[in-house]
Amino acid sequence: MKYVTIEDIEPGQILGKTVYTANGTVLLSAGMQLTVYMISTLKRIGVTVLYIEDQLFEDVELEEEVVSPKLKQAIFREMYELSQSLKSGKDFNTASIATNVDMLLNSVLENKDVALHLAEIRTADNAEYIHALNVCLISSMIGINMKLNPSQLKELAIGALLHDIGKAVPESRVPLEKGKEHHTWRGYEMLRQKREWSLLVAHIALQHHEQLNGSGEPRGITGDAIHQYAKIVAVANTYDNRISGNPLTGIPPMLPHEACEQLMAASERELDRDILVEFMRIVSIYPNGTSVRLSTKETGVVVRQHRGLPGRPVIRIVRKTDEDLEIKEVDLSSETTVFIEAVLS
Template sequence: MRYVSIDDIEPGQLLGKTVYSANGTVLLSAGVQLTVYMINTLNRIGVTMLYIKDDNYADVEIPETLSAQTRKAIFRDMTDTFSAIRSGKDWSTKKISMSVDQLLKDVLDHKGILIHLNDIRTADNAQYIHATNVCLLSSTIGLNMGLNFNQLKELAIGGLLHDIGKTVPLPPGGSEGNLKYHHTWRGFEVLKQKRELSLLIAHTALQHHEKPDGTGIPRGLHNDDIHQYPKIVAVANRYDNLVGNGLAGLGKIMLPHEACEKMMAASEHDLDRDILIEFNRIISVYPNGTAVRLSSKETGVVVRQHRGLPGRPVVRIVRGTGEDIVVKEVDLGQHTTLFIEAVLA
């Protein structure tokens, strides 16, 4: 498979990965032959990138930390939870807890896989994908940092519900710009009322926009006053916003390597440096299927990863067509004088 901008998709190409709606139902199944109507519809609903089948890269696997079943359950339970909160109804923490248990099982079963946030986002499902990705990244960082299962579960629930305050209606005359009505406070108030949830989960929602240098919101806390959970969630939240949340009006979507560079530049000011180091150990900087240009000016597609060397993947270069095709693989972990010069998105 190759990861391709929707602007470069041509009718007749085969979809490589299934596109899901907000509630986890299938919009388009992997393997379907794309038509002009399908491409235009995907473009209209906010899809920017797609996986496409390609015979030259048929063996390229896209590692999945979370199963389709887990994602579907989380999307369903998040939809029910957010809908209940918006309408002022009670909501079940048991459903959220069960979904997080399944997510943590997937994380533990796939320990060691470099994470690539490759979900197909639409305007309809972006909110749920963001919550799931922040939960996944936070849990994996926490696992690398040696948190026990109970701590991981608190962290994971905090990550999944970090933006729950955005579903709470503002009071008459209130605005998000007024810090006492900010979504972090609204989320804290909702979560602290659930006695079956740890108060640390509520504080994760409250503190995930605080910064080590004291310039964060809503309370301007300094480094030592911010709990470890929201520090971790802040890193996960920032990354997912950079690589995928352009749909939320948060600016230009960045490629993974661009986002990682931007985040490291923010270390110790906006984000905790030690947590950023752990984050860089679990993220796929150049995900499988990504087209790249090497410093040798050759172009190819990333086909495999090296655990511990996320910036030095294996790149397959294909030249010619038909019987004249020539294929070679360049392992950047071995060819230390070569590097990725550009991503061809």
Template structure:
């Protein structure tokens, strides 16, 4: 598979990864042959990047930590929960716990993989993909930092529900005077009375926009006043916002977003959490096109655990007529070769 800009997708190509609707069902399944109408529709609903099948890269997998079934369960669970909150109905806290158990099972079974956030966002599913991504990133960081199963589950549930206070809130209300108007406080109020939840889960929602320099919201907490769960979710939340279009700005590429995060170290975000983050996230996802310092273009085909910035690159050359020469360059071995640019 190759990861390409939708502007470069042509009718007749085959979709490499499924696209989900807002409620977790499959909108377009992997393997379907794309038509002009499908490509135009994907463009219209906000899709910017797609995985497509390519015979030269059939062996390239995205090495997902989560199974398709787990993803569908997470998106469906958070969609139902947020819809219940929006309509003022009671929501099923036990369902969230069961869904998070499934996520933890997948994560613990794939601890050697780097996290690659490559699920396709649309206008309808963006909020739920964001919640799932923040949950996944936070959980992996937490486990790598030594949290036990119960702690990791608390963190994962808080991460999945960190933005629950955004439902039924207008932008004008959030910027009105008074910290209790902020979505973090509203999220805390919705979660603290859930008997099935530890109060720390509510504090994730409350504190995930606090900053280590004390200039965050809603209470201006600093450093050790902020719970470690919230510090972890703050890093995951910030990263996923940077690589998405949730705020309407240009989405950054993963390596650009990592550079932005490191610039926030000990200002907005906790340094130790950031160090853990950089060890477990894929900076150059499999299937992404890149240009090397040798001026050749290639595609990322494999990752190295612990060396996210030094993947294996496959280069295809036309040597003689129709004959193709294929070479793989392992940047962990070829230490004088670097990635100059991501082609997106």
């Protein structure tokens, strides 16, 4: 399987990973042969990358999923229904959200040693729900690494999943005083009314755009005034925003290693250093299927990972000779003088 930009997809290629709609139903199933119409439709709805099956890399599988496709679909559906309820002025089901979060946390705990690869294919319609799930996943895994207890993990996970809830709340439903128009205030006001949840859940929605140096929003608070949960969600939110880009502003998505470099550059200035260290321990920097160029000037595809060494995967290099194909693998964990020089589109 290979990770390919939509512009490089050709009719006849086989889709390697299912694409979902906003409400969690299947749009295109893995294994389908792509047609000109399908590719055109995917471009139109905002898809930028796909996983494609390739005979030379048919044994290459995506990293193990932290959460099952079935649970992901349930959470997408939950977030879609929540958003629609809020936009129409209705309430949402906190018990159902809590149940899905419990299942997600159980899954994360069972797979806490799996390197996190955020592989869902985004469209213009499903991007906000994939973002909510990704931020929840990243935050939960960081929280586990930081030894948060079960009660704290649940508070963190619920707040992370609902961190952007304010964007779905109509202004007429939660009128705010002047200077508090930011979506973080709207999310805070909505969530603090939920007595079944800790007030800290609401503070995650309020503070996840704050930065250590006081340059964040909405209040410009600094350092220890920002709750630990919000600092964790800030790292998760920043990373997922970087790798997804913003089609509305024309900001293209970054590759995982580029996003990680930007986050580390913001250490102790905008983002908490200790949390960033834990984040770097869980994320897959060069996901399986990624095409790369090595410092030897050879090009290949990432085929396997080493837990704890996210920057030193195994690369398969395929060369065409006059009579046959020459295939070799370079294990960067043992080839210590060879480095990934660039990620290729």
